[in-house]
Amino acid sequence: xxxxxxxxxxxxxxxxxxxxxxxxxxxxxxxxxxxxxxxxxxxxxxxxxxxxxxxxxxxxxxxxxxxxxxxxxxxxxxxxxxxxxxxxxxxxxxxxxxxxxxxxxxxxxxxxxxxxxxxxxxxxxxxxxxxxxxxxxxxxxxxxxxxxxxxxxxxxxxxxxxxxxxxxxxxxxxxxxxxxxxxxxxxxxxxxxxxxxxxxxxxxxxxxxxxxxxxxxxxxxxxxxxxxxxxxxxxxxxxxxxxxxxxxxxxxxxxxxxxxxxxxxxxxxxxxxxxxxxxxxxxxxxxxxxxxxxxxxxxxxxxxxxxxxxxxxxxxxxxxxxxxxxxxxxxxxxxxxxxxxxxxxxxxxxxxxxxxxxx
Amino acid sequence: xxxxxxxxxxxxxxxxxxxxxxxxxxxxxxxxxxxxxxxxxxxxxxxxxxxxxxxxxxxxxxxxxxxxxxxxxxxxxxxxxxxxxxxxxxxxxxxxxxxxxxxxxxxxxxxxxxxxxxxxxxxxxxxxxxxxxxxxxxxxxxxxxxxxxxxxxxxxxxxxxxxxxxxxxxxxxxxxxxxxxxxxxxxxxxxxxxxxxxxxxxxxxxxxxxxxxxxxxxxxxxxxxxxxxxxxxxxxxxxxxxxxxxxxxxxxxxxxxxxx
Numbered sequence: 001x002x003x004x005x006x007x008x009x010x011x012x013x014x015x016x017x018x019x020x021x022x023x024x025x026x027x028x029x030x031x032x033x034x035x036x037x038x039x040x041x042x043x044x045x046x047x048x049x050x051x052x053x054x055x056x057x058x059x060x061x062x063x064x065x066x067x068x069x070x071x072x073x074x075x076x077x078x079x080x081x082x083x084x085x086x087x088x089x090x091x092x093x094x095x096x097x098x099x100x101x102x103x104x105x106x107x108x109x110x111x112x113x114x115x116x117x118x119x120x121x122x123x124x125x126x127x128x129x130x131x132x133x134x135x136x137x138x139x140x141x142x143x144x145x146x147x148x149x150x151x152x153x154x155x156x157x158x159x160x161x162x163x164x165x166x167x168x169x170x171x172x173x174x175x176x177x178x179x180x181x182x183x184x185x186x187x188x189x190x191x192x193x194x195x196x197x198x199x200x201x202x203x204x205x206x207x208x209x210x211x212x213x214x215x216x217x218x219x220x221x222x223x224x225x226x227x228x229x230x231x232x233x234x235x236x237x238x239x240x241x242x243x244x245x246x247x248x249x250x251x252x253x254x255x256x257x258x259x260x261x262x263x264x265x266x267x268x269x270x271x272x273x274x275x276x277x278x279x280x281x282x283x284x285x286x287x288x289x290x291x292x293x294x295x296x297x298x299x300x301x302x303x304x305x306x307x308x309x310x311x312x313x314x315x316x317x318x319x320x321x322x323x324x325x326x327x328x329x330x331x332x333x334x335x336x337x338x339x340x341x342x343x344x345x346x347x348x349x350x351x352x353x354x355x356x357x358x359x
Numbered sequence: 360x361x362x363x364x365x366x367x368x369x370x371x372x373x374x375x376x377x378x379x380x381x382x383x384x385x386x387x388x389x390x391x392x393x394x395x396x397x398x399x400x401x402x403x404x405x406x407x408x409x410x411x412x413x414x415x416x417x418x419x420x421x422x423x424x425x426x427x428x429x430x431x432x433x434x435x436x437x438x439x440x441x442x443x444x445x446x447x448x449x450x451x452x453x454x455x456x457x458x459x460x461x462x463x464x465x466x467x468x469x470x471x472x473x474x475x476x477x478x479x480x481x482x483x484x485x486x487x488x489x490x491x492x493x494x495x496x497x498x499x500x501x502x503x504x505x506x507x508x509x510x511x512x513x514x515x516x517x518x519x520x521x522x523x524x525x526x527x528x529x530x531x532x533x534x535x536x537x538x539x540x541x542x543x544x545x546x547x548x549x550x551x552x553x554x555x556x557x558x559x560x561x562x563x564x565x566x567x568x569x570x571x572x573x574x575x576x577x578x579x580x581x582x583x584x585x586x587x588x589x590x591x592x593x594x595x596x597x598x599x600x601x602x603x604x605x606x607x608x609x610x611x612x613x614x615x616x617x618x619x
Contacts, residue, residue, distance in 0.1 A: 109447075112445070112446050113446060114446060114447070239460070239463075239469065240460075242449070242453070242457065243457055243460055245445060245446070245447055246443075246445045246454075246457070247443070247445065249404075249407075249409050249440065250440070250443065250445075252407065252408070252409060252429050252432075252433070253407065253433065253437070253438040253440075254433055254457055254458065254460040254461065254513070255429055255430045255431075255432070255433025255434065255460055255461035256429065256430075256433075256460060257428070257429040257430070295447070295448075299448070299449075299450065299453075300447035300448055300449050301449070301453060
């Protein structure tokens with residue numbers, strides 16, 4: 001049995017405080033509560049769907065797979081729906097949500113601006129252009145996803161080097177460079193839309209709104225390990241992120257090299273964003289909203305914000321995706337739902353907490 | 360502790376520092392004094408390598424700063440900037456704890472000991488009551504006190520303080536100067552700039568007077584804070600009197616009211 005002493009020791013090892021004076025147990029408790037919420041949402045989401053399968057059967061199938069049991073006792077149709085469609089889709093939603101949310105938290109800290117989102121450096125426009133290219137010109141070597149990923153990364157690299165002056169990348173120039181690169185790629189996407197035929201145009205439009213329709217184990221295998229690695233690295237850099245969010249000169253004073261550390265965290269955050277976006281399309285709002293929500297709950301310390309963000313992003317996309325596939329008889333693109341639910345939330349933040357959140 | 364020789368710096372076409380040379384010995388409280396825009400903050404920023412120097416060299420602890428990494432430099436020198444406001448509502452105690460960053464290692468590496476040091480630093484300044492308030496919503500003076508606590512928590516042999524008392528009330532100004540005297544008594548070194556000639560004259564061991572054309576005078580406060588020097592930088596507005604042996608700088612217009 002794990003005793004309280006063990007728990008306290010683990011908490012202390014991680015650099016958090018378990019003891020009276022400086023206790024951070026309330027915040028740690030909230031993070032575990034969020035973890036519980038994600039699991040609960042996952043459990044409910046698995047049961048819901050267009051095809052009605054009993055709760056019992058869903059969990060029997062899952063249990064058998066997870067314990068390497070004999071799955072031949074379950075009908076092939078049920079097995080496919082649960083294990084090959086719903087479960088990977090759930091994992092993908094969790095990974096994408098988590099990835100976008102922590103990337104948002106990182107960008108907001110590094111850019112010292114609570115209104116920044118992970119697409120600020122042109123990732124989404126780059127990915128959109130790549131995907132549109134992939135849709136218009138099918139090739140054997142590159143899938144739509146690979147096209148999207150290549151151009152998403154290219155866009156950010158462009159923006160970064162465009163903003164680099166004499167070995168420094170000031171935040172304002174970086175944001176402007178992102179806007180420039182973003183608008184160039186958006187124009188190119190419009191051009192591709194213009195020359196596309198009707199069916200390709202429809203596909204491009206759907207891709208731009210994002211969705212998990214084609215989620216498969218292959219996607220999960222590609223994305224999830226990346227996101228987990230990215231999450232662990234960013235979490236371990238959380239204290240440095242706090243320092244970076246104080247500004248470049250402050251960071252230098254406190255012994256954190258701003259150029260080096262900014263490049264590292266921006267590269268990781270962009271990498272996981274580009275990965276996520278190229279697999280599922282442009283999912284709006286998660287990266288902007290979740291960091292705010294986490295800060296409201298736990299304060300601005302990134303040691304708590306990063307894990308909380310991951311869980312809240314995962315939770316939010318899980319809910320949105322479940323709504324997307326159950327609300328109507330046909331699927332609704334998830335970008336529509338995240339925006340419809342997200343906009344009123346930001347409105348609430350602005351009107352009620354504007355001062356304390358936005359400074 | 361700090362040796363600067365022939366330091367020059369210019370912003371684009373505008374020269375700010377030219378051929379500045381001075382040194383501060385360990386355990387000294389050195390005041391940096393001069394009119395607005397003469398380059399006091401720029402001097403700090405050059406020493407901290409925020410700005411690339413044009414020529415000259417800066418040595419701390421007998422090592423040239425240009426050979427030192429950001430991480431090493433932060434263990435040698437702490438800096439209290441004039442004004443600083445982050446966009447996120449970190450609590451004051453978190454800001455003070457950030458001062459421990461150069462000393463921490465590992466995953467997060469923040470130990471209980473670091474938090475205690477941060478708390479003690481706040482206690483020393485008497486600001487424990489604002490420990491749990493968001494730093495960016497405090498008044499300018501309170502923020503200055505928090506940054507001072509952060510510099511103390513950083514525990515470096517050298518401290519650069521850029522107008523540490525500019526936004527403080529009288530009591531807190533005296534508290535900070537008293538604290539600075541305590542810090543140098545521990546063997547640490549402070550370079551602080553101030554606009555109050557009295558403070559410099561009363562509390563510093565050494566004064567460097569900077570003007571737009573480089574160093575105007577340096578040495579013991581009694582000899583440096585003289586009517587001659589002040590006339591040069593303030594265009595004949597000050598008069599140096601003596602209040603029972605203690606030097607007292609006051610405006611000429613006020614000094615004229617004194618009963619002989």
